[in-house]
Amino acid sequence: MDLDAYVAEHADEWHRLEALSRRRRLSAVEADELIRLYQRAATHLSLIRSRSPDPVLVARLSHLVLAARSAITGPSAFSLRRIGRFFTVSFPLEVYRARWWSAAVAVGFVTLSGLVIGYIAGHPAAAHVFMGDAEINRLVDSEFVGYYSTYRPQNFALAVSSHNAWLSAQCLASGVLLVPVLYLLASNALNLGVTGGVMAAGGRTDVFFAYLTPHGLLELTAVFVAAGVGLRIGWAWIAPGPARTRGQALAETARAGMLVALGLVGVLAVSGAIEAYVTPSGLPTAVRIGLGGLGWLAFLGYVTVLGRRAAAAQER
Template identity: 55%
Template sequence: MDLDAYVAAHQHEWNRLRVLVRRRRLSGEDADELLDLYQRVATHLSQIRSGAPDPMVVQMLSGLVADARTKATGVRTASWAGVGQFFAVQLPGMLYRTRAWWLSTLVVNVLLAFAIGIWVDRHPGVQTSFVPADQLQNLVQHEFSGYYSQYAAQDFAAHVWTNNAWIAAVCIATGVLGLPVIYLLWMNTLNVGVMGGIMSAHGRSAEFFGLILPHGMLELTAVFVAAGVGLRLCWTWIEPGPRRRADALAEEVRSSVVVVLGLVLVLLVSGVIEAFVTPSGLPTWARIGIGAAAEVGFLAYVFVIGRRAVLSGQSSDVADIDRAAAAPVAA
């Protein structure tokens, strides 16, 4: 390719495209011309790259094509309106739509934890199968309560927050597989049940619930929400309904990301409660009351604001412009 001749032949098109890009307003004819020139110049760039890749010409045309693309498609900027849409519509709407899944997960796991706790409480041999007999007294009298105050409150809050946020993210990320979510739920429920049973067997059930409930109500609810949404993804893969399996899964995954982002904030609240309220010198009723208030606030957010968002027909999915094309389905 004779690069000088090629540049001379098409320079007027590049100059015209540059003029259109710099205009603040375009008429209908100008917009059509801009799109036509954008396609032509993109082709010129491709030909020069393959035939005579001069760095200066390639750089100049690359910038021009990028500017033309931005002019044609527009630029979206972040705004407080988008943040408000997320918290007022997308997040509560998705939490409300998936309520059957995470409420069922919550009920099953709480009942299972109580059953495990009663079993451990009534069978001393089971207790020593989890914790050696010579360590039981130290665990009951010191380690369990000391766990909440062994680190500086701010460091402990950060540790708890990141750990629980990671668990929630894993539940949703591996949700389509199903079994990893069930395994995480089982291990979490087993740990709570065994610890509760051991504390109860040694006459410290009040201490156990006094330390678990302030932060545990909101924290465990958030984990159950993540697990329920993850299991819903698994069911979507198994039974996509009238949609193509790939389209159904893509839609649910996009909406589930909304839950992950929301739970990060929910778990931040529970982490702060666990670090600053649970080990504090407040009376037990006050500590549990703070945890109950946070839990009630979350449920009100879901069942009042979320219900309103769903009834108004609002979607928790991304905007149409951000979605991939989906194949039509039969009604």
């Protein structure tokens, strides 16, 4: 193949294709010409790659073909409209669909934590299975409260948001296996219960809930949502239903899981900001809890109202 002759023969077509690809508006005749030249340029690119793969020419034609394809198919899928749809339809819909799974996770988590808190508060010696006397005294006297002001608020917010996002991602990613999600939930419920039980046994129950509640309402809800969606993914594989294969059910719920994971990044960023700026602030306890409660209720209202609306409209 004489590459120079081939380039000379088709250079005018490529220049014309490049010019049409750059135009914002095309007439019907020009649109037809663009499609025809795009098809020819794609053929030229294929021939050059197989017979005389000059890297410079291949790169030039590849760029030209991609630009023409973009001009034919329209703008990129990334757009403000798609972003708006994600926040008003896709994310709240998937959270709403998994609401009963998330509610079951919340009930189980709170029940287990409450039982551990109650048991250790009534049997303080049981805490020694998890920590020594010195650790218990430090936790009750200073470490629990001091934890929230150890670092600068902006650094602390990023750290806790990242930690909780990682926990949520683990719940979503391991959902297909079911057991890892249950283990993650149980271990975190146990840790929370032990801390609460030690604080209660030391007469600091009010401090425990005053510092946990402002950010914990939204933070734990996000974790419950992630775990609920993860378990829903696993159950779809076990019981796909009569109209879907296991592969189809798993693919559909996994896509939903990715949407929820993206949405929860924002939710956990808000809870992290509350934990860094509101929880350790000097505001009265009622005000701190009230601010955290408003954020929590806003999230619940958002996913319930928009999710129910999207479900009623049979959105996908």
